[in-house]
Amino acid sequence: MEDDRTAAPSLPPGSNIELDGRGSTYVRQVEGPPGAPVLLLLHGLAATADLNWFSCFDGLRQSFRVLAPDLRGHGAGVGATTKFDLEQCADDVAALMDVFALDRVIAVGYSMGGFVAQLLWHRHRSNVSGLVLCATATHVNGNRDWLTYQTLAAATTALRFMPRAFHPKADLIAQRLFGTIDDQSLRDWARREMRRNDLVSVLSAMEAVVRFSSTDWASAIDVPTAVLIPESDRVVPIASQRELADAIPAASVYMVDGDHGVCVSAPAVFASVLATACRNVAARALA
Template structure:
């Protein structure tokens, strides 16, 4: 059991009492910078599961429901992606490909030869790009509440990307965006889950205050530009797609298109919206998808 009295390296309480979130550590990535990862060691010899969070979240916020049950079956790693929470900082413009390379560098530093990668929302494209750029690391993919193209249609893509680029440009000049509207945050991050204590809200808010908002807004622009339709059909590892059937941020039909585009991908469902990761039933749905991929990977000898 995780001790809620533990504190991170800065002396801050890393999670509220009773919240099953493991403490993390900072890891230096040569030539790239310093990142942060939470880890559950798992049973001896267990395969590694890398959890990649969504936009405006963090490894802790996105996966707090998952750490303990997943740790019974896997070695679990949940990094903060660049610009988010304690993730790597850079003066370069945010690119999803750089996130993929950061994760590959992290696994190299931790001595992990291969893993199953579970990506949620923005983490889905990062997982896809890890397969594309670092194929040898990938035993399988679990893609949750995500797609291979986030903003369908040229007109919609141009509008979304222009808005995000303008917002990111504003933060570069004046640091104007130190927080986002609560209505927008609620669409993406589980900062106010019904029935949870205020301590969870305070902890999640503290996580989000660590964001580099210039990089986060640039990440929104990168999501709007992302389009893997030309190559997603060449994915050749066991893959499961977890569809959030009540999703308004990324409609279920768009998520299903991702599954249909990847040969032999299995489809799993959870009756929830885009912040399904905050729901009590999320861990069971995710782990069912992970076990599907794990079994297929073993059968394939991956």
């Protein structure tokens, strides 16, 4: 597996953390001010913590302690020894909280990570003080654009297995996924970061995401919640994201100028809105 961490944008320190009986995962950590609320950042499908959150750490460190793990089957996350399971991802995150002796966190999830964040609340309610849900919904229901996007993501992951004769096709796939990124070096790094994932796990995760639904219980979410909606998102329909916000009592909504990949294609814009949403949820959680 390629390791391009040295070619990445500036990132906070990270280390491999052993989860009791579950394996180990790589976690980025920002200490933040003493006694600050803790954010647990949960990345999307076929991404990694680095790829999803690289632009956000600096803006969050002023107000929060931050943990950003690679999820199961992604990057340097827990190895997926069985069929990918979103519930296992949520339980991995709860186990990570145990390692750090954390009582409660604000779970921040992007796309698939938003499903994991919802499940963390559903399965470990006493551990969650708030939610920030980005580019996500209660379900995807086989949306065609979502399936196309994730198929391209899986193809990018698969490139590391392909002979060099196939590599020119990588440019076509990268253009579809990352064509809106102006910085060529950032675009290249994003492609390499996706290729660090395990192909079988990504394909299995796609199946798990299609099966996921919180429709029956999202309305029971009783912690302060913010929903971030990319204004040009075609992968997770905007109507579905608004349905999520409408389902959760008193959820606040933040619109972000960008598409489903705004965390990479317009990182400064996304980071600013995310920081505002996190501060809003933290303030409401303390009220």
